[in-house]
Amino acid sequence: MLEVRGLQARYGDAQALWGVDLDVLDGEMVCLVGPNGAGKTTLVQTIAGLHRAHSGSIWVDRVELTRMPAHKVCDHGVATVPEGRRVFGHMSVRDNLLLGAYRRTARRDYRTTEEEVYGLFPRLRERAGQYAASLSGGEQQMLAIGRALMAKPRLLLLDEPSLGLAPVIVDQVFDALAAVSATGIGVLVVEQDVQRALSACSRGYVLIEGRIVTSGSTDALRATDEVRQRVLGM
Amino acid sequence: MNAFQVVLSGALLGGLYALMAAGVSVTWGILRVINLAHFGLILLGAYLTYELVTAWRIDPILTIVVTAPVLFVLGAALQWAYDRLNIVEFNSLLVSFGLLIIIIQIAQDIWTADHLEVPRANNRYVTGALTLGRLSVPTSRIVALLLAVVLLGGGHLVLRRTFLGRGMRAFAQDRTVAAAFGIDHRRLSVLLGGAAGASAGVAGMAFMLANFVQPTAAYEWFGIVFAVVILGGLGDLLGTLLAGISVGALTGVISQVWSQRYVTVALFIAIIVALVLRPRGVFTRGRTA
């Protein structure tokens, strides 16, 4: 469903991505791992339209999204859970969710989607009227995922969903992601907690210095030297 | 004059203050632009009202049909420029201060430094009053308050209850994430800037119903408008309306009990106290983050 071909991205003179190829199929959960500064966040942001691609192409469901501004990319079924959650702290939990349904196609039946999200994260229903800033870190992460799901995405991008969360909460987050991908949504997760990512996803890509150095099933990846040395530090 | 009369006519005057403050509050709260040029837009609204009434001999309220769209365009263009040059927060304060000075100078070149007022023959609001028993209220203030209730109340509902409004509030907090959910910040901010401009047109008209205008009037609005904006809470239109009415009542009482001259002092002390006690606005409900 997501096809990235030969993607290059830059920050001024510095090149962050050097020809990345990457695919995510329907209902597949794929992880992207690599050292800090390898360009993982850049890749996710470029797919989401938050960063401009220098060259190469990005396709979602056979529609080319390369260099489309973020607010239009969203219309083609791509939703993002940004690094550090970034919920709208001064808005209620419910307003955060409804904001997720801002795009026209999602607005139509937002009530149904809202119920589905509450089904996935019952805690959010309990806290619907509270300011998002008053939620704990784990609840905010759930809200960020719920908000993305409200956009009725075909592809869900997550940047570091475990960041700053207690292990017990990370369990819940990854359980929820498994449930999401089971409904047919493609999921691409960027994760520093490599062990966790490799055990939760079926396939993975290793990004080092802006290049995909290896990819494949997560079981195979765990065995490769590249991952063991440069990412896992073993 | 009895005490109730003083408070009431002051509170009604608050409608005008709220109209003037609405645009400053939303652009500051949502777009992070502290637009001092908004005072210039109100000034232009006032002069435009004067010109139209003088030329066409029509009821001043009807001039909104022309002034609001014209100032919508001006406000939108201004916001477009701020957005393009990425002028927000402190820089916007400086840049818009520069723009305000330019607007005032231009106004002075066109309309001179004299006091101007709408021809009285066409302005039945300036002398009109509504009498309720022993109370008497100038019609101009009632008109201003009604306009404020409709405009700010409506704006409040749009911000709270619609997808568009939620988009604006979200965008105020985090542009990048908002964009990822389909919010086109250029379009929204130009729209919001335009709406603020249109409100300046209405405020300028409401001002002309009962006042003289001169170029430096813009400076005289600073104190009261910022008091209303800060007391009301940035971007909170309902708060702005309530703050406008309270500030109006306060100024009424102070000018009655002491002197007109102490109004500014009292207002600024009110701002300082408000900033100390309720930095997010006196009328803002709920917790602070």
Add this chain to the structure above:
Amino acid sequence: MTAPARAVRGGLPRGLLILVATNAVIGVLGLLSQHLGVTEYNVVLVSTVLFWATQATSWNILSGFAGYFSFGQGAFYGVGVYSMAVLTGRHGVNYLLSIPVGGLVGGALAVLIGAVAFRLRSLRGEIFALLTLAVPFILSAIALNSQAIDGGVGQSLPTPSFPHWVPNFQHLVFLLNLVVATIAFAVALAVHRSRVGRGLAALHDAEDAAEVLGVPTFRYKMLAIVLGGVLGGMGGAVWAVGHYVIVDSVFNLYFPLLVILICIAGGRRHWLGPVIGAVLLVVLQEWLTASNLGNHRDIVLGVLLVAIVVFAPAGLFQRLRAHPWLALGVFLVVFISLVASGFYADLDALLYGMIAAVIVAIVAGAPAIARRLPSGRAASPTPAPTALPGTGAAAGAPAQTVRASSAVPQRAAQRGGGRVLVSIRGVSKNFGGVRALENVSFEVAEGEIVGLVGPNGSGKTTLVNLLSGAMPPDGGTIFIDGRSIKGLAAHKVAHAGVARTYQIPKPFASMTVLDNVAMAVMFGRTGASLPEAREHARRHLTTVHLGHLAESPPASLNLHQRQLLEMARAIAAEPSVLVLDEALAGLNPAEIDDAVAVIQRIHAAGISIIIVEHLLRVLQQLATRIVVLNRGALIADGAPAQVLNDPTVVHAYLGRQRA
């Protein structure tokens, strides 16, 4: 980048000497002007420049150095003006005596404003600016309403008498302005080059971080606003000497506008910026008046304000400093040739010369051209990093060896082996009715590394904030080295021996990596001078593997490197306890190993550590003891193996991924 280095190299006394000597020469030339063929008009012009330069300098000490923008400069100036008017006009006080009195009144007003504004964290940025906008309005109302000051009719002044060696009245005003301006420049120079100046720059960049590193931010801001108030008041008093009648319009908005414009145009982070800005803008203004464009003065100033903020927000001083001789040369060539041609008035020639110099300096500073100019300071190359950021090379071999060597002291540091450094006793904290911490007690002994863990919202960060003195507890007491930190400001807590890092790094953006660390040494317990501090800072940077990036700006560092910089800054304060608040968040495993090695080195140097961390692997490698918080209460405290197998902890925190 090399700006701070240059500023200090000159040395304070020499700088002051040059300044005073220069101004003395200007003074003598002014007095002899009639014999030198200089017109009276030019004396007045210089006098005006000096007046505005004084006001701009006064504004710049707080608003430029510390970044607290004020619209209230007119207030200090205004009270100075009225002090002079009332004292000489009504009470027959000598005008020379009234000048310092004007300064005192300005200073007193500054104390009042500072006492209100700086007590509140919320009064920063635009809010502070608007607050100061209010002050002149209030003063104006008071002056108008008070019969003892103005009473709405203005206040006239007597003509001052002056000694016979002063040629005339204009020369008197010139001399007074010169003296006050010299004082102002000297104060700004001294502040800029002193610890206070460094502290103000640090709080400009990141106020919270500056405070926890030991910068007494409140005191420094008060000092800055009071110095500004005194200088502004003195300048205002001198202004009044030159006028016969004072009306309340001295509190107008045009005044702060021009002052701000001068400082933005000149440059706000150096003491010379306002001086350069004053020369440029006053000459421009005079030229407008002389060219009969005075009516459009406001428009020109408004356009300038917009243009400078948009296109050259850092000010001209930076650009001129990069190519001082080029700019001076261009100025002299244009000025002299225009004057010599005979077609231009002096003022025209002066303005055109300055404009030419500014344009050349700006163009020479443009990146494309600066690269080609050999003397271009802007193009000074930073040392090439020896290893690519975040790659295996930076994190690899040295880290491994360090880990092996530091294992020994770690094992030696057993619980109870040293004296108690931190003692937290029954501490509670509420936020608007929500209990963040409830009766938490534990101790940290010398040589320990205590892991502080718990689910999100369990109160870990609150505890860190209490420990660093950022906020006081509602109940209970915290002792550092046996001393209660109750009521101590955060910088005092830092001096008591607590250093912390922030989850999101907060470097001082205007300083190099080296100076970021040197700041912590300067304001730490030893209070070293800047050169000494830089020596120490190099050592600390090596400890955290950042030695190769010493001269880089913090903005060029990646996340991992910024977190290492946070650590270097924290240990540079020479603490006895270091609190690391999720200092490893967002790092990948290889970088985590590197960071763990750094932490072990820090520990080996004799610093006890409290580490807030979610990664069990890190805790297992580092912690000698683990403390677990859950919903604000302490639920476990003990050896890592024991705590991580505790059923309560597993249920509340660990979940599936147990030890």
